[in-house]
Amino acid sequence: MKKGVSKSAVIVMGNTLVVLICLVFLVLGLWKVLSDQVFDINMKQSMNGAPHEDILVIGIDTESIKSVGPYPWDRKVYAQMISQLETAGAKVIAFDIELYTDSTKPESDKILAEELAKHKNIIIPSHADLEGDFDRSTTVKAGELIMARNTDQPIPMFQKSVHKAHVNATFDSDGVVRSNWLQIDTPDGVLPTLGLAMAQLAGADVTKYLNLPLLQNRPKSEMLIKWDGKEFNFETIPFSKVLSGSIPPQVFKDRIILIGYTAPGSDEGITPVERHMHLVYAHANILNQILNQKVIVPVSGAITLAMAAFMIALFGFLTWRLKSITSILIVIVVSLGLLALQYFTFAYSNLYLDTIGVVLSGLISYIGNIAMKTYFETKQKNYITKQFGRYISPDLVKEIAKSDSEIQLGGIKRELSLLFLDVSGFTPLSEKLKPEEVVDFLNMMFNLITERTLENRGTIDKFIGDAAMILYNAPLDVPNHAYYAVKTGFEIQEGMEQIRRDVEAKYGVSLSIRVGINTGDVVVGNIGSYLRVDYTAIGDNVNTAARIESNARPNKVWVSESTYELTKDYFEYEFAGEKLMKGKSAPLKLFEVVSVKGAPVEEKKSGKAS
Structure with missing residues (x-):
């Protein structure tokens, strides 16, 4: 389809072609073989077997x-x-x-x-x-x-x-x-x-x-x-x-x-x-x-054409107005109803209403319109997949798209790794930049964050100003999700080094990013009201991840003890001390990521190890 041709124009052109095809078949009698077979069935089933x-x-x-x-x-x-x-x-x-x-x-x-x-x-x-x-x-x-x-x-x-x-x-x-x-x-x-x-x-x-x-x-x-x-x-x-x-x-x-x-x-x-x-x-x-004074009277060809036109319009309308399963059930019922009408009309009044051309014209209309609808839905699906792929890993998007089961609605309890990050020094920087420069800078920084997140199979839950919340192991399973969360934070800090140097040299402003990561059970799912729904995670472990980030040293990645235990074989850590977090009765042990020293087996096999 040429760029610029509207959806409505395609539908009109497609249905015009459908009408022309049906008209050719009806006028030239190309349904005759099938019509004759149905006529024979009607005849055989309606015969009384009791001659004069x-x-x-x-x-x-x-x-x-x-x-x-x-x-x-x-x-x-x-x-x-x-x-x-x-x-x-x-x-x-x-x-x-x-x-x-x-x-x-x-x-x-x-x-x-x-x-x-x-x-x-x-x-x-x-x-x-x-x-x-x-x-x-x-x-x-x-x-x-x-x-x-x-x-x-x-x-x-x-x-x-x-x-x-x-x-x-x-x-x-x-x-x-x-x-x-x-x-x-x-x-x-x-x-x-x-x-x-x-x-x-x-x-x-x-x-x-x-x-x-x-x-x-x-x-x-x-x-x-x-x-x-x-x-x-x-x-x-x-x-x-x-x-x-x-x-x-x-x-x-x-x-x-x-x-x-x-x-x-x-x-x-x-x-x-x-x-x-x-x-x-x-x-x-x-x-x-x-x-017995019986005469079989065929119904006028004009009536057949009118019925065919109605069926073309009806089946085309049903295709666009109803869900596929509903529309196909109605198409089947209506088609069988027309065949039944043909039989009973023939058997009890000796009127021969040939509905084969009518039914097949309707089916051609249905198939033609369902093909157009499928094309547009596939196009829309690809568009949504592309857009959704900006928020979660494209691999995850493909899995969701081809999955036979829907993502469970409402909240479910599962283990996630949660990454929070925040940019320090952005406020004084924004005062020195024009509005469009602020936007450009944010886009550049968030591009880095997004690329690293998606490459490591994470889901960007939300950007809040100059902060971000990222989930691992939702909405689909991500094996070794704690490893991917820490790897993401470490790679973001590495990528920000050049950006920090450039900003300090050009504007005299020091930028820093704090990253906090925690692993634990949370409630994750579609949470909100019937008017506005967000896919997000809530729970104590979410709050813990946020507080770890707020306590982390600038330009460092801090993780909780639970994350440390799951990833200590893959990263070099330094003990960052114990911190008493709000709402906690005991201090939390925190660890700072120093370097990468390995990767899980699956990561090594795929050739993605850092």
């Missing part, structure tokens, strides 16, 4: 082929079947069988033609020859019937007496049959689909199916199929059993009968409810849908 009782399938199955003989059969077999069904009182008889050419037995064709001529309720289908492998991905002129180049029709002697229909399956781009063209325009006239022709012949009201609402960017008279039954849900009787007369005639009375292939591997297709369905049952489902 008037529908009966007579299957040309393996048992029938064994009984009647190898396929194709002599056509007088079909004539016998028609005669038996008509005698039994069948309402409609429809063949899902190709009879497009003359057979090798003309006398059998004639027998079938004569039988067909006796009845007015028989359908023998045609097959429309469409350009290319037409599927739902094919571009067609919306609002017009599909136009076939020509049709494969029953032979002329059969055409005279039967009703016409087409048996073209409408395959989606993934090979699944989800819809059907109820009418196809052909050079021989408009052909209804087999299911529609059967319903018309049976006397069903098909008015609304002749004037269906247009599907978006689809040809006129295309209908989404409401799959209400798998193969086993439809009453099916083997062809051979009917032919043999073993089925009571009353079974067929007033029934709408479909005759088609049910043998394995014959005339099968993929449907939302079954991976391998004989397509005679696809016609049965279409017939069932019309008899």
Whole structure:
């Protein structure tokens, strides 16, 4: 991001990109594969498995082929079947069988033609020859019937007496049959689909199916199929059993009968409810849908776009207004709620509200905004880390930042080493300097103190005028903290030697620093009120450290007996005497640091020993 570009500008640009991406996906239908999968799940879960009782399938199955003989059969077999069904009182008889050419037995064709001529309720289908492998991905002129180049029709002697229909399956781009063209325009006239022709012949009201609402960017008279039954849900009787007369005639009375292939591997297709369905049952489902007067009506694309826009805005808003855990929980709940809305709308009203594009648009918005929010939070975190690193060791800052556990709120008791220092002679010096020079001098001196403190893993609790309070072993553990405290004080005194000489030579003022160090248990933590909180240490050992500093000799580091015992292996000390401190019943033994003589093992390994 270029310097100077505001946070709000980045958010606006980022969300503009999100909107454009979602718009491209929605308009181009790039969510279609996933939408189709959810549509299939909705269909399968909402099917009632109880087709209309008037529908009966007579299957040309393996048992029938064994009984009647190898396929194709002599056509007088079909004539016998028609005669038996008509005698039994069948309402409609429809063949899902190709009879497009003359057979090798003309006398059998004639027998079938004569039988067909006796009845007015028989359908023998045609097959429309469409350009290319037409599927739902094919571009067609919306609002017009599909136009076939020509049709494969029953032979002329059969055409005279039967009703016409087409048996073209409408395959989606993934090979699944989800819809059907109820009418196809052909050079021989408009052909209804087999299911529609059967319903018309049976006397069903098909008015609304002749004037269906247009599907978006689809040809006129295309209908989404409401799959209400798998193969086993439809009453099916083997062809051979009917032919043999073993089925009571009353079974067929007033029934709408479909005759088609049910043998394995014959005339099968993929449907939302079954991976391998004989397509005679696809016609049965279409017939069932019309008899039950069901129409699946897709919700307007404009509504989908409006919902997507709302979800983009909502999920983007939630990202910035709520904590991450809260926002993601709401996103999940809302997304699942939309999917549930899609299912219940589909199952109970036959409205098809495609929420996949809506949900995914919202998720893209959420991911995009969470990425921007994470970027800004990381940037802010780095800034805070950099600023906080001026007060405590950068290594400690990194540990705090990556730690899984928070620094404990309130006060805790722990052993700390506390360093107090104070500058003597600063008041007369400040009287000789301009205000800006005073500030520059303080900054120079405190830079030295800060650098030495941070290098030795200390935490600067506070600067008070020309004094400072420094903690060791808080907020995180610092092994050998007493050593680091004494080392800091010693290095500050060494660094101040040149500064003292320069100030005395230039201004004639003698500067000195007193350092006092004590080690012991204190209460440390976030202490204060809900309006103002400081991370600091309190307790008797804090006061002791401060009083040691006030009693120390100029330009020297004095430590308490407890600090001495912990660091005597690393520093050369001189006994500074005993002092009776305020609030103490017994005098304290004090020690003055003379020189460095060693370092803890960990310090030697790291190569930091002085």
